[in-house]
Amino acid sequence: MTNNNNIFKPFSVSLFLFFASLFISSAIYAYDPDNKSTEKQAVGAAKESASEDKKFNAGELIINHITDSHEWHVMGEGEHAIALPLPVIIYSSETGLTAFLSNKLEDGEVYKGFKLIKNDIVAVDGEGQLDEKASAKLWDFSITKNVASLMVSIFLMLWMFLSVAKAYARNPGKAPKGMQSLLEPLIIFVRDDIAKSSIGEKKYKRYLPFLLTVFFFIWINNLMGLIPFLPGGANVTGNIAIGLTLAVIVFVITVISANKNYWRHIIAMPGVPIGVLVLLTPIEIFGMFLKPFVLMIRLFANMLAGHIIALSFFSLIFIFAEMNTAVGWGVSIFSVAFTIFMGMLELLVAFLQAYVFTLLAAMYFGTAVEEHHHAEEHH
Amino acid sequence: MELVKPAFGLIFWMCVSFGLILFILKKFAWTPILNMLHEREESIQNALDSAEKAKEEMKALQSNNEKILADARTERDLLLKDARDIREKMISDAKGIASKEGERMLTIARENIQNEKMAAITELKNQVATLSIEIAEKILKSELSSDEKQKTLVNTLLKDVNLN
Numbered sequence: 001m002t003n004n005n006n007i008f009k010p011f012s013v014s015l016f017l018f019f020a021s022l023f024i025s026s027a028i029y030a031y032d033p034d035n036k037s038t039e040k041q042a043v044g045a046a047k048e049s050a051s052e053d054k055k056f057n058a059g060e061l062i063i064n065h066i067t068d069s070h071e072w073h074v075m076g077e078g079e080h081a082i083a084l085p086l087p088v089i090i091y092s093s094e095t096g097l098t099a100f101l102s103n104k105l106e107d108g109e110v111y112k113g114f115k116l117i118k119n120d121i122v123a124v125d126g127e128g129q130l131d132e133k134a135s136a137k138l139w140d141f142s143i144t145k146n147v148a149s150l151m152v153s154i155f156l157m158l159w160m161f162l163s164v165a166k167a168y169a170r171n172p173g174k175a176p177k178g179m180q181s182l183l184e185p186l187i188i189f190v191r192d193d194i195a196k197s198s199i200g201e202k203k204y205k206r207y208l209p210f211l212l213t214v215f216f217f218i219w220i221n222n223l224m225g226l227i228p229f230l231p232g233g234a235n236v237t238g239n240i241a242i243g244l245t246l247a248v249i250v251f252v253i254t255v256i257s258a259n260k261n262y263w264r265h266i267i268a269m270p271g272v273p274i275g276v277l278v279l280l281t282p283i284e285i286f287g288m289f290l291k292p293f294v295l296m297i298r299l300f301a302n303m304l305a306g307h308i309i310a311l312s313f314f315s316l317i318f319i320f321a322e323m324n325t326a327v328g329w330g331v332s333i334f335s336v337a338f339t340i341f342m343g344m345l346e347l348l349v350a351f352l353q354a355y356v357f358t359l360l361a362a363m364y365f366g367t368a369v370e371e372h373h374h375a376e377e378h379h
Numbered sequence: 380m381e382l383v384k385p386a387f388g389l390i391f392w393m394c395v396s397f398g399l400i401l402f403i404l405k406k407f408a409w410t411p412i413l414n415m416l417h418e419r420e421e422s423i424q425n426a427l428d429s430a431e432k433a434k435e436e437m438k439a440l441q442s443n444n445e446k447i448l449a450d451a452r453t454e455r456d457l458l459l460k461d462a463r464d465i466r467e468k469m470i471s472d473a474k475g476i477a478s479k480e481g482e483r484m485l486t487i488a489r490e491n492i493q494n495e496k497m498a499a500i501t502e503l504k505n506q507v508a509t510l511s512i513e514i515a516e517k518i519l520k521s522e523l524s525s526d527e528k529q530k531t532l533v534n535t536l537l538k539d540v541n542l543n
Contacts, residue, residue, distance in 0.1 A: 063381075066382070067381055067382065068386060068389060089388075118381075119381070139387065139388075140386070140387060140388040141388050141391060141392070142388050143392070144386070144388060144389065146389055147388065147389060147392040150392060150393065150396055151392075151396060154396050154399070154400050157400060157404070158400065158403060158404070161404055161408035161409075161412075162403075162407055162408055164408065164412065165407055165408040165411045165412050168411055168412050168415040168416075169411060169415070172415055172418065172419075173415075173418060173419050173422055184416070187412060187413075187416070188416065191413070191416075208409065208413065209401065209404065209405035209409040209410070210401060212404070212409055213397075213400060213401045213404055213405070213409075217397065217400065239385075239386075239389060240382065240383050240384070240385045241385035241386050241389035241390045241393060242389070242393055244385045244390065245390050245393040245394055245397065246393075246397075249397070304382065
């Protein structure tokens with residue numbers, strides 16, 4: 001019974017976070033259509049006269065920062081922007097594999113029959129017109145900002161954990177030192193408080209490498225996202241593709257390792273009359289898919305919201321500065337203070353999201369491999 | 380909608396890099412780290428257990444020592460008691476022998492005294508008899524020294540016969 005209680009507590013916390021994130025993300029979506037229209041206006045205005053003072057557009061700035069991009073923006077605006085060009089890799093059944101640096105596509109230029117429209121690479125015909133049929137056949141394997149950031153964090157993780165593993169091999173049975181003593185409590189935390197308590201003493205070892213990797217992957221990518229300059233700053237974990245991939249992996253592992261007991265509970269819950277089963281079974285099957293879906297949404301929405309809030313506070317400075325420079329300076333004090341506060345909160349959220357994702361994944365694995373007698377306890 | 384539309388390229392690279400890092404870390408980091416942690420935890424547990432065992436052994440040893448000490452003490456008491464008993468017995472024995480000897484000597488002395496006394500009495504009696512005879516002789520001599528006195532005696536004797 002104590003086990004049940006243990007599971008319930010973090011679950012209610014995560015439930016709360018889930019609703020909180022839903023609330024925040026719904027606020028973003030409410031903001032979104034407004035963005036679109038102002039974006040169009042801004043683009044139109046820019047086309048009319050480039051020399052004219054461009055109005056500061058917070059929505060555009062935020063969207064540009066949180067979406068993926070083919071270049072890694074460092075600083076500056078418009079003509080003076082400094083950005084790191086990233087490799088574009090395109091595969092098409094007609095033209096085969098094409099690779100070049102993204103600066104070839106700068107300012108809407110056409111290169112090798114490709115053109116960049118709003119972060120999407122499309123195929124164009126000889127006259128520079130959009131070729132929709134060819135575009136549909138393109139597979140974009142580009143190293144985008146998120147992919148590059150992903151690789152940076154992966155190299156960071158490899159360096160961290162391989163050096164820690166080496167430290168363990170160098171002085172076996174000794175007290176941990178340096179990086180070891182930073183990571184060891186976390187590794188033990190994931191092992192004892194996430195894997196062992198949710199999956200059970202007998203079977204947790206099989207899932208531990210995955211859980212540890214997921215935990216540190218999410219946590220380190222979250223932290224990288226908090227660094228505002230080059231090696232970080234990309235909104236990796238706040239991108240739905242990352243959450244999707246992780247959630248699908250969790251789903252696949254759950255389904256593969258599921259035992260007879262798990263399937264029996266989904267298809268025909270024992271001890272439930274047939275009349276109710278007609279209703280319950282579709283819900284259970286739906287729930288099977290809903291669980292990883294919720295994992296994806298939670299991670300995506302939380303991290304996205306963090307980025308948006310931090311950027312919004314900074315945007316406030318410029319919005320007020322446009323009205324009056326002095327007001328801008330005045331607001332900047334509060335904005336910076338709030339951003340620091342949010343940064344602290346985001347540090348916590350970065351860890352919390354990694355923890356919640358890992359814990360819930362472990363709980364799904366736990367229900368998948370749960371033995372019969374244990375299941376009876378819950379009824 | 381761009382935010383919620385997963386990009387194919389990112390998913391592809393995510394799969395590749397996550398799979399790669401999962402494989403590498405599992406093989407070269409998690410397995411050795413977790414093994415080492417397990418080993419260390421076990422060795423710490425063993426050290427604690429053996430410390431506990433040593434403590435218990437010490438305790439057992441201590442109680443054993445105490446037992447030995449107590450045994451020694453009771454044995455010492457026993458020995459002392461024995462010695463005391465023996466001493467008392469010896470004294471009482473000696474006392475018994477001495478009193479017996481004294482008694483015997485007293486009896487002998489008493490007997491001797493009696494004998495001496497009897498001998499003395501006999502001798503005295505003999506002396507007295509001799510003396511009496513001598514006295515009687517002397518008296519008789521004096522009584523019978525004159526005729527007159529012989530006559531008186533005869534008379535006296537005759538008077539006595541008359542009385543009968």
